Amino acid sequence: NAGVTQTPKFQVLKTGQSMTLQCAQDMNHNSMYWYRQDPGMGLRLIYYSASEGTTDKGEVPNGYNVSRLNKREFSLRLESAAPSQTSVYFCASSEMSGPRHPYNEQFFGPGTRLTVL
Amino acid sequence: DAKTTQPNSMESNEEEPVHLPCNHSTISGTDYIHWYRQLPSQGPEYVIHGLTSNVNNRMASLAIAEDRKSSTLILHRATLRDAAVYYCIHYGQNFVFGPGTRLSVLP
Numbered sequence: 269n270a271g272v273t274q275t276p277k278f279q280v281l282k283t284g285q286s287m288t289l290q291c292a293q294d295m296n297h298n299s300m301y302w303y304r305q306d307p308g309m310g311l312r313l314i315y316y317s318a319s320e321g322t323t324d325k326g327e328v329p330n331g332y333n334v335s336r337l338n339k340r341e342f343s344l345r346l347e348s349a350a351p352s353q354t355s356v357y358f359c360a361s362s363e364m365s366g367p368r369h370p371y372n373e374q375f376f377g378p379g380t381r382l383t384v385l
Numbered sequence: 386d387a388k389t390t391q392p393n394s395m396e397s398n399e400e401e402p403v404h405l406p407c408n409h410s411t412i413s414g415t416d417y418i419h420w421y422r423q424l425p426s427q428g429p430e431y432v433i434h435g436l437t438s439n440v441n442n443r444m445a446s447l448a449i450a451e452d453r454k455s456s457t458l459i460l461h462r463a464t465l466r467d468a469a470v471y472y473c474i475h476y477g478q479n480f481v482f483g484p485g486t487r488l489s490v491l492p
Contacts (some may be wrong), residue, residue, distance in 0.1 A: 308484070310481070310482035310483045310484050310485055311429065311472075311482035312481070312482070313481070358429070360428070360429075372419075373419075373431045374421075374429075374431065375430075376427075376428030376429050376430065377428055378428055379427075379428055
């Protein structure tokens with residue numbers, strides 16, 4: 269099993285460009301998440317999908333959109349990238365539905381390092 | 386929002402025990418306490434979780450205070466591979482990873 273995979277690993281954008289970060293998991297998990305991590309900081313939740321067909325905002329959703337394409341895939345889209353969105357983006361998945369489920373062990377992907385010039 | 390406080394950094398010698406503290410004064414009665422760690426250039430990985438009782442697994446032990454307002458992650462014998470940032474989290478309004486504790490392990 270590959271676990272959680274993310275593409276691309278690195279990306280450089282110019283201000284105003286758009287792009288989609290892809291995430292897939294092969295563990296048949298119900299919930300999927302997108303986080304960002306700024307230098308020297310912890311992770312902040314952008315959006316999550318508690319189950320297929322649902323998405324909800326996290327702590328920092330502005331400037332992003334998400335799509336839960338199917339149970340395996342959860343994409344994050346930046347419609348008009350800004351330098352403030354320079355960060356490392358992590359996708360995660362968990363078997364239990366929702367970020368507040370008590371047994372919610374999350375499995376993380378390797379991250380996408382995004383730079384917006 | 387759920388908030389935890391941890392020391393910014395700690396240091397340990399290899400093969401010695403390490404006690405990583407966490408304060409979570411806003412925890413509610415049903416919030417589990419989770420610990421994750423993040424190795425350099427990797428995504429976080431789950432370490433352990435608990436509610437009220439002390440917990441053990443192959444990676445670590447978790448000691449939870451009786452009032453549940455603090456907990457301690459215990460690595461029984463630190464190795465160089467344990468050098469990482471350790472995050473203590475509990476579920477409140479939002480699932481929040483704070484800055485964590487950067488653990489350095491000295492050979």
